[in-house]
Amino acid sequence: MKKLINSPEAVLADSLVGVAAAHPELNVDHTNRIIYRGSPTKPGKVALISGGGSGHEPLHGGFVGFGMLDAACAGEVFTSPTPDQMQEATKVADSGAGVLHIVKNYTGDVMNFEMAAEMAEAESGVKVAAVVVNDDVAVEDSTWTAGRRGVGVTVLLEKIVGAAAEEGRDLAAITELAQRVNDTGRSMGMALTSCTVPSAGKPTFDIPDDMMEMGVGIHGEPGRHRVPLAPASSIAQQLVEPVLADLDFTKGPVIAMLNGMGGSPLIELYLMYGEVAKLLERAGVQVARNLVGNYITSLDMAGCSITLLQADDDLLKLWDAPVNTPGLRWGV
Amino acid sequence: MADVTLAQLVDWLGRFRDLVTEKQSYLTELDSAIGDADHGSNMARGMGTVMEKLGTPATIDELFKTVGMTLVTSVGGASGPLYGTFFLRIGTTAGAVSGLTYAEFSAALRAGLAGVIARGKAEVGDKTMLDALVPALDAWDAAASAPWDAAFAAASSGRDATEPLVARKGRASYLGDRSAGHLDPGATSTALLFEALAGALA
Numbered sequence: 110m111k112k113l114i115n116s117p118e119a120v121l122a123d124s125l126v127g128v129a130a131a132h133p134e135l136n137v138d139h140t141n142r143i144i145y146r147g148s149p150t151k152p153g154k155v156a157l158i159s160g161g162g163s164g165h166e167p168l169h170g171g172f173v174g175f176g177m178l179d180a181a182c183a184g185e186v187f188t189s190p191t192p193d194q195m196q197e198a199t200k201v202a203d204s205g206a207g208v209l210h211i212v213k214n215y216t217g218d219v220m221n222f223e224m225a226a227e228m229a230e231a232e233s234g235v236k237v238a239a240v241v242v243n244d245d246v247a248v249e250d251s252t253w254t255a256g257r258r259g260v261g262v263t264v265l266l267e268k269i270v271g272a273a274a275e276e277g278r279d280l281a282a283i284t285e286l287a288q289r290v291n292d293t294g295r296s297m298g299m300a301l302t303s304c305t306v307p308s309a310g311k312p313t314f315d316i317p318d319d320m321m322e323m324g325v326g327i328h329g330e331p332g333r334h335r336v337p338l339a340p341a342s343s344i345a346q347q348l349v350e351p352v353l354a355d356l357d358f359t360k361g362p363v364i365a366m367l368n369g370m371g372g373s374p375l376i377e378l379y380l381m382y383g384e385v386a387k388l389l390e391r392a393g394v395q396v397a398r399n400l401v402g403n404y405i406t407s408l409d410m411a412g413c414s415i416t417l418l419q420a421d422d423d424l425l426k427l428w429d430a431p432v433n434t435p436g437l438r439w440g441v
Numbered sequence: 442m443a444d445v446t447l448a449q450l451v452d453w454l455g456r457f458r459d460l461v462t463e464k465q466s467y468l469t470e471l472d473s474a475i476g477d478a479d480h481g482s483n484m485a486r487g488m489g490t491v492m493e494k495l496g497t498p499a500t501i502d503e504l505f506k507t508v509g510m511t512l513v514t515s516v517g518g519a520s521g522p523l524y525g526t527f528f529l530r531i532g533t534t535a536g537a538v539s540g541l542t543y544a545e546f547s548a549a550l551r552a553g554l555a556g557v558i559a560r561g562k563a564e565v566g567d568k569t570m571l572d573a574l575v576p577a578l579d580a581w582d583a584a585a586s587a588p589w590d591a592a593f594a595a596a597s598s599g600r601d602a603t604e605p606l607v608a609r610k611g612r613a614s615y616l617g618d619r620s621a622g623h624l625d626p627g628a629t630s631t632a633l634l635f636e637a638l639a640g641a642l643a
Binding site for chain 1: 477478513520523
């Protein structure tokens, strides 16, 4: 394993030191591993909190700031943070208007956020609401499964709901909006290589040079299917088709994200976006806004995911509103 | 006359820490196959912190409250809340005592099991830690003598029986059919828990 680290055990702590050094506008609580805004949440503004395992940067710490999150909890690599961390973040960020927990649908994240909400409400009387993001079309959803994973839509949701919170919408309205964004977004991912979890010291899975994994999540796990490596145009098709088959995206404007898994260069991500844009146009999908880059990653995995979100005038207005975070910045 | 003493339970946890530390790479390897490659490091880190924080508890509920809360607040992922809830419920049910009969200990373990089921919303056959935990407790209750040996044997068979299963809960479920053909890492660490118990009570 060749990585820019001091030791596998210290990766998270050392990385947070760097975050603090690079972003004096943010506060870093090294004990509780929370990144939060430098100025307290305005009275009357609902606070937005997210968190999850580390290794998905810029998600979530990189999306703390004006127009997005108020605080983010960092867990160990690919391991959800603990309820006491989230409870502390909830207390730090609450201004009295309540807190929305943005949770990706993974068993550990869901359980720890549930415990945190129970603890925060019981011990400090903070009003807590939650949205569980589950947009991954690669995963079958039934009462007998853990349900779909929360992936790319998390980024779009944090931006859109973050803007609504800055406008001063109340907790009920914010929660409903968050649920609506989740319900109208879909994602699908693929990987060319495995990533290497520092504490494991070697790639999570082996994959021959002429194969790829379709339907991956963001935790370095293998995908749903292993298929022969194909040209980008074919990969784009294998990503776009299941997304369009799952939800009708032709009814209005769409926000599209072509996301890198962390190990693919931008030249490839733009190339992929070109292929995806062609397919969407052919399918009658009108892309009104887009993002291309590494936003929700899986350490050093090579690969990408696409996310589509049905939008309307309200969502586009919220999307265009100013945002000022390490990972997303415009209009300021 | 107590069948299970506070000292034996402390010994149980120390043995469990030793086993998950010794098998850390193996657990992570199992988790690499169908999960996200962190089960070994998470359990070793959590049980290491537990043994540092344990001190000298005066009663069984105090012991397990420390164990449960330490796991909940130091592990994260799914293992933290699941193992943490298991031990917290054992402590609450056992109460402020320094010894338990086998029947009382069984009742406490069953309360722990109920906590795991409530938190994880899984059932036997989903390819999770329950596939080792449920048969272990059933074997404990059915045993005429040395219930710890029966429980350890049943937990190990339960672990082995997860190999052909398709996971329906937890991270492994995202692999669908591809999760078959691998041991479940959670059931494997639960079998270690009963191996440690057998060692402590024998």
